[in-house]
Amino acid sequence: MKSFRTTVAVAALAAALGGANTAYAARAYIGTYTPNLADPTAYANGHGEGIYLVNVDDATGVPSGLKLVAKDQSPSWFTLSADHKFLYAVNEIDTYGANKSGSITAYAVNAATGALRKLNVVDSGGAIPCYIVPDPSGKFLLTANYTGGTFSVTRIKPDGSLGATTDIVKPTGPMGVYQAADRPVGMYGDKLPHGSRGHMILPDPSGQYILGADAGRDQLFVWKLDTGTGKLNQVSVTKSVPGSGPRHFAFAPDGKTLFVLHEQNSRIQVYGFAGGKLTPKGASVSTLPDGFQGGNTTSELLIDKAGKHLYAANRNHDSIATFTIASDGGIKRIANTPTEGTIPRTLAIDPSGKYFYSLNQRGDNLVTFRLDANGVPKSIGKYLAVGAPAAMVFLP
Numbered sequence: 121m122k123s124f125r126t127t128v129a130v131a132a133l134a135a136a137l138g139g140a141n142t143a144y145a146a147r148a149y150i151g152t153y154t155p156n157l158a159d160p161t162a163y164a165n166g167h168g169e170g171i172y173l174v175n176v177d178d179a180t181g182v183p184s185g186l187k188l189v190a191k192d193q194s195p196s197w198f199t200l201s202a203d204h205k206f207l208y209a210v211n212e213i214d215t216y217g218a219n220k221s222g223s224i225t226a227y228a229v230n231a232a233t234g235a236l237r238k239l240n241v242v243d244s245g246g247a248i249p250c251y252i253v254p255d256p257s258g259k260f261l262l263t264a265n266y267t268g269g270t271f272s273v274t275r276i277k278p279d280g281s282l283g284a285t286t287d288i289v290k291p292t293g294p295m296g297v298y299q300a301a302d303r304p305v306g307m308y309g310d311k312l313p314h315g316s317r318g319h320m321i322l323p324d325p326s327g328q329y330i331l332g333a334d335a336g337r338d339q340l341f342v343w344k345l346d347t348g349t350g351k352l353n354q355v356s357v358t359k360s361v362p363g364s365g366p367r368h369f370a371f372a373p374d375g376k377t378l379f380v381l382h383e384q385n386s387r388i389q390v391y392g393f394a395g396g397k398l399t400p401k402g403a404s405v406s407t408l409p410d411g412f413q414g415g416n417t418t419s420e421l422l423i424d425k426a427g428k429h430l431y432a433a434n435r436n437h438d439s440i441a442t443f444t445i446a447s448d449g450g451i452k453r454i455a456n457t458p459t460e461g462t463i464p465r466t467l468a469i470d471p472s473g474k475y476f477y478s479l480n481q482r483g484d485n486l487v488t489f490r491l492d493a494n495g496v497p498k499s500i501g502k503y504l505a506v507g508a509p510a511a512m513v514f515l516p
Contacts, residue, residue: 146176146471147234147515148183151195151209153481153508164194164212164248166508167484171195171209171227173234174504176514181475182488182502190236192225196465196510199253199261204516205229206280207236208254208261212510214247214268222249222265224274226282234515239281245272245288251320256327257347260286264332269316271332271341273350286350289332289343291316296337300363300385302404306414309363309384319367319383325375329355329396335365335383342396355396361385361404370423370430377449381407381421381432388421388432390449401449407432407441409456420466425473429495433464433478440467440478440489442496455496460503461485468512479509486512 152168159165171190174183190209198209207227216223222244227236246268253262254276261274261282270290275283295313303309317336324331330352332341338360343352360366365384371377371393378391378398387404407418420433423445430443430451439456446452461483468477469491476489476497486504489497 148174148176148468149189149198149207149234149513149515150174150186150479150486150506150509151198151511152506153196153212153510154192154194156194156213158215164196166194166481166510168194168507168509171198171236172506176470176475180488180500180502181470181490182500183477183486183504186504186506189234190227190238193223194510195225197249197251198511198513200229200513200515201254201280202258204231206239207513208252208282210244210249210252210263211241212248212250212266217243219243220247221245221268222247224249224252224261224263224282226280228280229515239279242274242282243285244268245274245285246270246318250318253322255330255345255347256323259347260345260350262321262323262330264318264321266317266319269318269334269336271318271321271352273345273352275350287352289341289352291334291337291339291341293337293339296363298363298365298384300361300365300382302361302364302387303385304406304408304412304414304416307386307416317365320369322369324393325371325373331369331378333366333369333380335367338362338364338366340366340369340380340398342398344396356398358391358398360389367418368421370421372423372445372449373425373427377401379421379423379430379451381418383417383419386416386418386434388430388443388451390451392449405443405451405453407434407453408437412437419464422467422469424469424495431467431476431497433459433467435463438462438464438480440464440476440497444495454494457489457497457499459483460487460499465510466512468514471514471516477512479506479512481508481510484508
């Protein structure tokens, strides 16, 4: 994801988008939660209509010109193919097909205009899919299904459309509860027993391994993907603190360190990663200010391109926690910045690395920040009204 750097390229892009007097650093897609007609009280119920396209100002980083380019059901997470010709979105629902599953929608991307053309829709392999990414070979999509409690593999056809599901991994074991011993005082969690909750799946930087976070049974999986059969073969499994809910994770650029964000105790654990195995490094670190008491859950975890800063989103506290990363992988929280909107679902950094965004699901807005010299997001007082924003991906 590179910014356009030449005058010719910027002018051509601005003309294509109808902004002759404004230079745009990038365009971005924003996915949203849409109304859930089957369950109006559902947590993921939202005011969005599908996937939107915005222009991003080169001088300020501010998105504008919100335009609906795909009307669809709760496209809460999406990913671009390596050549940027296709976009794949989960539909975070539990009503698709006879299995009452979630779905995945494939789109062709018009590079000139950003328009999306729907190719097809397939079963995601489990209810409430919430994360999707291509495997390094580009032959398959990897999906984490939340209430379905599964991790699935879907074949990508040569024309970019979606083919058959080649594997569904459904972890088993003792039921869990969200009552981590190291949660903040006043965070009551949930004592109702539950099974697996697939929350994220991602290849490691080397492309040799696939990792998955099970936020229900507090497990981190490492697999190898057979690119011939599309099957995931388990290499290792690592247990987190019971009830902590490992949700999102991020690799250091060299792939030797993994940072795991836990939803239910608002803490980050650092692991060494080698040979497909995880080794804890030191004690976990809180995403909340010292002495904080009360309810909070975390959502997104980001690492900057340089691998010097880590960012975590707090929901209810509604803040962005900024961490510095030491040479040995150790982390230190240096700031908590208000998101200026409620329940941040995800965070994003623009291709230039200068601007930062909080997508506030319940606040129905996207807030723009500038990263200061210390890597801390500073609000520039610019907001974009978006119904229940959930994900942001930049076009090159």
